[in-house]
Amino acid sequence: MDRHEALRRIDATLKARGFKETGPGFADYEGSIPVHGTPVDITLSIPDVRFAAKPVLTLKDRSQIPLDTLAHIETGNGICYASGAGLPVDLYEPGPAILRVLEEAKRTLELSFKGRAVREIIDEFQQYWYSELGVRCLVPKTPSAAVKKASLFIAKLGDKPQFMCLADKADLRGYNSLALGLAQIWSVDAPIGPAAGIRAPNTLAELQRWFAGQAGLGKSRWNAAFSALSEGQNLFVAAPNAFVGLRLERPKDLEAGIKRGSIRKQAVPKLLAARSAAIKLERFSGAWCSIEDITARNSVEQNTLKGKSIALVGCGTIGSHLARMLVQSGAGIGAHLSIFDNQYLSEGNIGRHLLGFADIGKRKAFALKAELERFHPQVQVNAYVEDATAMWELLATHDLIIDATGDWNVQSVLNEQFLENVDANVSALLHTWVFMNGAGAQSFLNVRDDLACFRCLKPQFDGPWRYPAGDEKDELNLQPASCGDGAFIPFSVDASCMAASLANRAALDLAGGKAGQRLRTVQVDPERGRYHKPVSPKPVPQCPACGPRRSAA
Numbered sequence: 121m122d123r124h125e126a127l128r129r130i131d132a133t134l135k136a137r138g139f140k141e142t143g144p145g146f147a148d149y150e151g152s153i154p155v156h157g158t159p160v161d162i163t164l165s166i167p168d169v170r171f172a173a174k175p176v177l178t179l180k181d182r183s184q185i186p187l188d189t190l191a192h193i194e195t196g197n198g199i200c201y202a203s204g205a206g207l208p209v210d211l212y213e214p215g216p217a218i219l220r221v222l223e224e225a226k227r228t229l230e231l232s233f234k235g236r237a238v239r240e241i242i243d244e245f246q247q248y249w250y251s252e253l254g255v256r257c258l259v260p261k262t263p264s265a266a267v268k269k270a271s272l273f274i275a276k277l278g279d280k281p282q283f284m285c286l287a288d289k290a291d292l293r294g295y296n297s298l299a300l301g302l303a304q305i306w307s308v309d310a311p312i313g314p315a316a317g318i319r320a321p322n323t324l325a326e327l328q329r330w331f332a333g334q335a336g337l338g339k340s341r342w343n344a345a346f347s348a349l350s351e352g353q354n355l356f357v358a359a360p361n362a363f364v365g366l367r368l369e370r371p372k373d374l375e376a377g378i379k380r381g382s383i384r385k386q387a388v389p390k391l392l393a394a395r396s397a398a399i400k401l402e403r404f405s406g407a408w409c410s411i412e413d414i415t416a417r418n419s420v421e422q423n424t425l426k427g428k429s430i431a432l433v434g435c436g437t438i439g440s441h442l443a444r445m446l447v448q449s450g451a452g453i454g455a456h457l458s459i460f461d462n463q464y465l466s467e468g469n470i471g472r473h474l475l476g477f478a479d480i481g482k483r484k485a486f487a488l489k490a491e492l493e494r495f496h497p498q499v500q501v502n503a504y505v506e507d508a509t510a511m512w513e514l515l516a517t518h519d520l521i522i523d524a525t526g527d528w529n530v531q532s533v534l535n536e537q538f539l540e541n542v543d544a545n546v547s548a549l550l551h552t553w554v555f556m557n558g559a560g561a562q563s564f565l566n567v568r569d570d571l572a573c574f575r576c577l578k579p580q581f582d583g584p585w586r587y588p589a590g591d592e593k594d595e596l597n598l599q600p601a602s603c604g605d606g607a608f609i610p611f612s613v614d615a616s617c618m619a620a621s622l623a624n625r626a627a628l629d630l631a632g633g634k635a636g637q638r639l640r641t642v643q644v645d646p647e648r649g650r651y652h653k654p655v656s657p658k659p660v661p662q663c664p665a666c667g668p669r670r671s672a673a
Contacts, residue, residue: 121211121212121214123169123170126169126170126211126214127146127147127169127214129214129215130147130166130169130214130215130218131147132215133214133215133216133218133219134149134151134164134218137151137219137222138151138152139151139164142163145165145166145167147165147166147167147169148163148164148165148166149163149164149165149166150162150163150164150180151164153222153225153226153229154226155185155226155229155230156230158184159184160179160184160185160229161179161180161181161184162177162178162179162180162199162225163177163178163180164176164177164222165178166218169214170211171209171211171214171217174202174206174207174221175218175221176198177198177199177201177221177222177225178197178198178199179197179199180197182197185229199225199228199229200228200244200247201221201224201225201227201228202224207220207221207224209221242311242312242313242314242361244361245311245312245313245359245361245362245364246361246362246363246364246405248314248319248320249320249362249364249403249405250319250320250403251364251403251404251405252403253284253402253403253404253405254283254284254404254405254406254407255272255284255285255286255356255365255404255405255406255407256283256284256285256286256407256409257270257285257286257287257305257356257363257406257407257408257409257410258285258286258287258288258292258409258410258497258498259286259287259288259305259410260408260410260412260413261307261358261408261410261412261413262307263307264307266307267304267305267306267307268304268305268307269302269303269304269305270286270287270288270302270303270304270305271286271287271288271289271290271299271301271302271303272284272285272286272290272299272300272301272302272303272354273285273287273290273292273297273298273299273300274297274298274300275292275295275296275297276295276296276297276298277295277296278296279296281298282295284300284404285297286303286305286356286365286406292497293493293497293498294493294494294497295497300354301352301353301354301367302352302353302354303353303354303355303356303365304348304353304354304355304356305356305358306337306341306345306355306356306357306358307358307359308334308335308336308337308357308358308359309336309360310334310335310336310359310360311335311336311359311360311361311362312334312336312337312357312359312361312362312364313334313361314333315329315330315331315332315333315334316329316330316332316333318330318333320403321366321401322400322401323396323397323398323399323400323401324349324368324392324393324395324396324397324399324401325396325397325399326401327366327401328342328346328396331345334357336357336359337357346389346393347389349366349367349368350368350388350389350392351385351388352367352368352370353367354366354367354404355367356404356406358406363405363406363407363408364403364404364405364406365403365404365405365406366401366402366403366404367401367402367404368392368399368400368401368402369399369400369401369402370388370392370399371395371398371399374388374391374392410498411447411452411453411496411498411499412426412450412453414448414496415447415448415449415450415453416450418448419449419450422628422632423628423631423632423633424449424450424453424628424631425446425449425450425451425453425627425628425631426450426453426454426455427450427453427454427455428450428451428455428519428520428627428631429455429456429457429458429517429518429519429520430446430451430455430457430458430518430519430520430521430522430627431458431459431460431508431514431515431518431520431521431522431546432446432457432458432459432460432522432524433460433461433508433515433521433522433523433524433525433530433534434460434461434523434524434525434526434527434530435459435460435461435463435484435485435488435524436461436463436469436473436484436524436525436526437469437472437473437526437554437613437616438524438525438526438552438553438554438616438619438620438623439459439461439488439524439525439620440473440474440475440484440488441474441616441617441620442522442524442552442619442620442623442624443457443459443474443488443492444474444491444492444495445620445621445624446522446624446627447492447495447496447499447501449624449627449628450631451627452492452499452500452501453498453499453500454500455500455519456500456501456502457492457499457500457501457502458501458502458503458504458514458518459485459488459489459501459502459503459504460485460503460504460505460506460508460511460515461483461484461485461488461504461505461508462485462505462506462507462508463483463484464481464482464483464484465479465480465481465482465483465484465487466480466481467480469484471613472611472612472613472616474488474491475487475488475491479491483503483505485503485504485505486503486505488503489501489502489503508530508534509530509533509534509537512537512541515534515537515546516541516544516545516546517545517546518545518546519545519546519547519548520546520547520548520549520550520627520630521534521538521546521548521549521550522550522551522552522623522627523549523550523551523552524552524553524619524620524623525553526552526553526554526619531551531553531574532574532575532665534549534551535549535551535566535573535574535575535665536665538566538568538573539573539665539666539669542568547567547568548565548566548567548568548630548635549565549566549574550563550564550565550566550623550626550627550630551563551564551565551574552564552619552620552622552623552626553619554611554615554616554619554644555588555589555590555649556589556590556592556594556609556648557590557594557609557610557611557645557648558609558610558611558612558615558644558645559589559590559591559594559643559644559645559648559649559650560589560590560615560641560642560643560644560645560649560650560651561589561615561618561619561622561641561642561644562587562589562619562622562639562640562641562642563619563622563623563625563626563639563640564577564638564639564640565626565630565635565638566638567630567635567638570659571638571656571657571658571659572638572656572657572658572659572660572663572666573659573663573665573666574665575663575664575665575666576657576658576659576660576663576665576666577639577657579660579662579663579664579667580662586657586660587639587641587652587655587657588650589641589642589643589649589650589651589652590645590648590649590650591648591650594648611644614644615644618642618644619642621642622640622642625640626640636654637654637655637656638655638656638657639652639654639655639656639657640654641654
């Protein structure tokens with residue numbers, strides 16, 4: 121449907137409902153919607169007749185709804201009728217689509233008449249704090265009601281400010297810091313919301329009344345809060361429904377008097393209290409940004425890799441993507457993520473590597489470490505450019521070794537070292553690889569039990585795989601070395617990402633105490649790939665790696 125036909129249908133639908141076109145936009149209207157039978161005047165602006173951008177509805181006269189508290193009203197009386205998930209409508213039926221928008225706005229307003237206005241506001245109180253300043257908090261959430269001390273600062277790249285930050289100290293790896301003072305984070309168990317007719321306090325006097333009406337704060341804690349604010353500290357309240365902050369804008373004459381020494385610091389609280397109705401507040405909207413909170417957000421009721429020391433061998437086409445997934449799953453928190461690779465990034469690598477053009481010529485391990493630290497400055501990553509197979513003593517100090525090289529020789533050596541050193545700290549070895557020309561991807565986990573080792577999957581060097589992810593008779597299609605590029609096996613980046621995903625999933629399952637099926641397969645190419653259900657292979661007596669050891673036992 122073209123734009124003009126869609127607009128014609130919307131116009132006809134709205135005019136049938138008593139709306140009239142007003143401008144100045146190409147689809148701006150005025151009309152009314154019934155809220156429990158009472159007409160409420162609104163303006164309606166439709167920026168996109170395909171509804172990729174939602175229509176904007178605004179109350180013309182707030183007094184038409186005689187409620188002290190009205191939910192889902194944004195700054196400027198805008199009606200917040202769609203949740204964060206949006207409001208799905210059919211772009212091919214523009215008339216019914218705009219009617220659904222009006223119906224949702226009506227339902228939203230009627231929630232307040234059902235006595236749910238305060239409840240609705242509390243649920244989305246962060247939006248009603250009306251803060252112009254966002255703060256990224258790198259202090260992890262805490263379930264306790266303890267008061268945490270922190271520092272508020274501006275993180276800069278060179279002299280250019282990037283964002284405001286709340287952390288244990290005014291120092292953030294990769295950034296310069298401009299300190300803005302000390303801060304306190306008060307965690308409360310009860311939700312915060314409107315109190316004493318105040319949604320978001322604007323003055324010190326309003327703050328005291330608002331504070332007293334909060335179940336998790338109350339009058340008993342006001343003196344401590346006022347003392348911190350009087351000292352110039354920043355106060356943040358972390359509740360189940362919102363994370364908000366504020367500080368006092370101390371009058372210039374008061375600041376000047378303190379600097380001159382004509383006003384003693386001990387007298388500041390009394391002077392502020394005397395002028396509380398005129399003392400303005402600066403409000404902050406906090407966002408949990410610590411690496412712990414980010415990785416836990418998508419792992420509700422699941423374990424993360426936090427506290428698990430992991431050695432990742434190989435920072436190439438599989439390892440680079442896997443390293444990022446591991447960090448996003450909690451690796452590098454509370455225990456180091458160690459990455460190993462002795463190669464340099466070449467031009468040909470970046471077609472299926474996490475790293476890109478700017479890192480060509482750099483050591484893969486060092487460049488990937490920098491990229492992971494750029495992703496989040498709190499990640500703990502060690503990078504090594506030595507041959508990992510010659511560093512077994514270091515590898516063995518980790519909880520888990522992951523082999524992402526896809527190199528048969530490295531896979532075999534790590535398998536042998538893992539079997540040989542049964543007393544090492546490391547309790548699991550995980551391999552992941554792309555099968556042949558990207559036909560499939562597989563991962564295999566060994567946790568020192570009675571099941572197969574990696575070599576059991578292909579016990580005869582020149583024999584077949586027990587669970588091939590493709591037809592081994594297919595030509596390998598090895599591309600010969602050329603000027604500036606080494607020999608390589610071509611396959612698309614999705615195969616690398618699938619192999620990385622298999623390993624990340626296996627690592628998470630292991631961290632959760634359920635190793636699950638040890639060999640996992642994904643069919644990448646629907647024509648050449650071969651799928652196998654997840655399986656835990658039994659050992660093979662003729663396996664040259666574990667066979668003799670099992671016989672001796």
